[in-house]
Amino acid sequence: MVDGERLWRRLSELAEVGKQESGGVTRLSFTDEERAAKDLVASFMENAGLAVSEDAAGNLFGRREGSHPNAPAVLVGSHVDSVYEGGNLDGPLGVLAGVEVAQSMEERGVETVRPIEVVAFTDEEGARFSFGMIGSRALAGTLSEEELKHRDGDGVSIADAMWHCGLDSEKIAEAARPPDSVAAYLELHIEQGRVLENEGLPVGVVTGIAAPVWRRFVLTGETGHAGTTPMQLRRDALAAAAEVMAVVEEEASATGTSVGTIGQMSVEPGGINIIPGRVELALDLRDIDEGMRDLVEDRILKRARGLCERRGVGFETEVLQRMTPISCSETVRGAVRAACEELGFGTYDLASGAAHDGMQLAGLCPVGMIFIRSKDGVSHNPDEWSSKEDCTTGANVLYYATLELASRHLKVG
Numbered sequence: 001m002v003d004g005e006r007l008w009r010r011l012s013e014l015a016e017v018g019k020q021e022s023g024g025v026t027r028l029s030f031t032d033e034e035r036a037a038k039d040l041v042a043s044f045m046e047n048a049g050l051a052v053s054e055d056a057a058g059n060l061f062g063r064r065e066g067s068h069p070n071a072p073a074v075l076v077g078s079h080v081d082s083v084y085e086g087g088n089l090d091g092p093l094g095v096l097a098g099v100e101v102a103q104s105m106e107e108r109g110v111e112t113v114r115p116i117e118v119v120a121f122t123d124e125e126g127a128r129f130s131f132g133m134i135g136s137r138a139l140a141g142t143l144s145e146e147e148l149k150h151r152d153g154d155g156v157s158i159a160d161a162m163w164h165c166g167l168d169s170e171k172i173a174e175a176a177r178p179p180d181s182v183a184a185y186l187e188l189h190i191e192q193g194r195v196l197e198n199e200g201l202p203v204g205v206v207t208g209i210a211a212p213v214w215r216r217f218v219l220t221g222e223t224g225h226a227g228t229t230p231m232q233l234r235r236d237a238l239a240a241a242a243e244v245m246a247v248v249e250e251e252a253s254a255t256g257t258s259v260g261t262i263g264q265m266s267v268e269p270g271g272i273n274i275i276p277g278r279v280e281l282a283l284d285l286r287d288i289d290e291g292m293r294d295l296v297e298d299r300i301l302k303r304a305r306g307l308c309e310r311r312g313v314g315f316e317t318e319v320l321q322r323m324t325p326i327s328c329s330e331t332v333r334g335a336v337r338a339a340c341e342e343l344g345f346g347t348y349d350l351a352s353g354a355a356h357d358g359m360q361l362a363g364l365c366p367v368g369m370i371f372i373r374s375k376d377g378v379s380h381n382p383d384e385w386s387s388k389e390d391c392t393t394g395a396n397v398l399y400y401a402t403l404e405l406a407s408r409h410l411k412v413g
Contacts, residue, residue, distance in 0.1 A: 001108075001399045004392030007100045010044055011391070014080070014096065015088035024085040024382030029123030029134065030058070030161035037080040041095060041120050048103035050118065057138035057175040058167055060120040064102045066112045066406060072183035074112075074406040075365070076101065076398065077119035079135070079357060083127045087384025089391070093372075094188045095120045097395040101402055112406035114183055121357045128152045128161075130214060130264075130282060130320045136357035140364045141176030148172065150320070182365040184332050184405050185358055188398045189369060190386050192354050194377035202393045204348045205336045206369035209359045210288040211323035213297060216280060217244060217304065220314035223269060223277030238267055238276035240313040247303045248283060251296050258287040258296045259353065282320070288351050290325050326359045332368025332405065339400035343393070354379075370397050 017040060018025040018033035027033040038060050045052045050062030063073070078094025098118035105112070121139075126132020131150040137143035148159040148169050159169035191197075196204050221237035245262050252260030264282035285300070287293035301317065308315035337347045350371065358367040372394035375385040 002097075002100045002104045002392065002395045004388060004395070007096060007391060007395055008388045010096045010099070011088065011092055014040055014092050018082065020085055020382070022085050022382045025082050025088060026084050026086065027080065027082045028128040029081050030128070030158075030165045034081050035165065038120060041080060041099070044096065044099050045118065048099050049106045050099070050102055055139070055175040056167065056171045056173075057135045057143070058122040058162070058165065059135040059139060059175065062099060062102065062118040064106065064116045066114045066116070068113050069115060071114045072181055072365075073115040073117045074183050074402055075117050075119055075185045076187065076402055077121065078187050078189060079121045079124035081123050081125050081127070083125050083380050085382060086125075086380055087378075087382060089190050089384055089386055090192065090379055091124060093190060093386070093391060093394070097188045097391070097398050100395050101399045104399060105403070110403065112403065114406040116402060116406050124357050126214075126321070129158055130216070131158070132321070133355070133357055133360050134158065135175075136360035138172055138175035139177050140360050141173070142360065142363075143172055145169070145172075177364060179364060182361070184329070184366045184368070185361045186332055186336075186398065186401060186405065187356060187358055187369045188394045189356065189371060190379065190384070191350075191371040191374045192377065192379035193374065195350050196348070196371060196373035197375065197377065199348060201346070201348050202373055202390045203340060203345060203397055204350045204371040205333055205340070206328055206371055207333070207349045207351050208288060208325060208327045209352045209356055209369070210286050210354070211290065211293070211325040211359060212284050212286045212355050213293065213322045214320035215283045215285070215297075216318050216320055217241075217283065218316040219244070219279045219281070219308060220316075221277050221312070222275070224275040226273040226275055229275060234275055235312045236275050237279040237313055240308050240311045241265070241279040241281055243307045244281065244304045247300055247307070248285075251299050251303070252285065255287070255292055255296060257289060258285065258293060260285045260296070260300070286353065286355070288325050288353070323355060323359060326362040326367065328368045329366030332366050332401075335401040335404040336368055336370055336397060338404060339397045342400050343396055345393075345397075368401075370394055370401065
């Protein structure tokens, strides 16, 4: 039902915004690159006949009215920000497929009961401020003023960055949607894993979304001369950090379901002939089972404190963000399954190990996701890839599932 060539052309055009020499993209929140990406998406929305708007958090919307304009809307979309040197499909596929679905309905004269809104959320990734899903939190009404104090590596807070983009952080509450204004949220996304590829399937139905906890560790030792300080007298913060990293790997590997990553590190003073006196680490720990994740977290903290004490190194930690895993709505999953069957595909259920904006909306409305297969499971990497054919297939599933949800006269549950 969708125009796959048009979808692919738009994905390719958006991939040029923030493009790096590696072939990947860098579009951090509240930057010129993110603004340019949103402006381009807005032009696609206008071309699709959608009414375009932005809210107090910078979330971009394209709305197609239904026969009952005051009915709760079906929300579809994703995000256009990226990690550093990220891929071209993580986020943009969900946004531009949503635009394509709405445009295809418009071109075919399809009428729905409910309005359909395509959304490009602000800062899903959290790459700039080590705190993500700003736009979806704001829409759900759960973003606090305290959280807007998170700062990037240059000391710029989220609130300051918003101000530089013409947004007033003191009005962030205006982005919150009333509970009766959204009927459901549905997102198309690349899997970012190898399950579908291993099964030889183009598309899957997401059952739930795993949730991360992000922590910062600060290890403080004693700076010293690399040549004159005996090994047994050192309080090497980096050597302690190496042990902490090994602990993370051991504890996460032991469960069979958890994953732990140290993705950021800073070392001070940073001289080749100076014993490191201070190290900062950032931990990303995830599991679909919140209890298991928190148990692994506790074990990591206990062991990290113990080894730092043994080395005479100070250990401090703070939570950057903590999320709760969610189960996807049975009703939304049913609409996706029906869409797969309509298109002649079998249905395959799988969980998402990556976090997504939908988990922030679970308290606001029923949530669901559609995955398409990822080549070699690669993501957050310039080599991230899904075929044009699979992107089109996913967009067609999104079309039928959205049509089903937006045509309901009764409340989606």
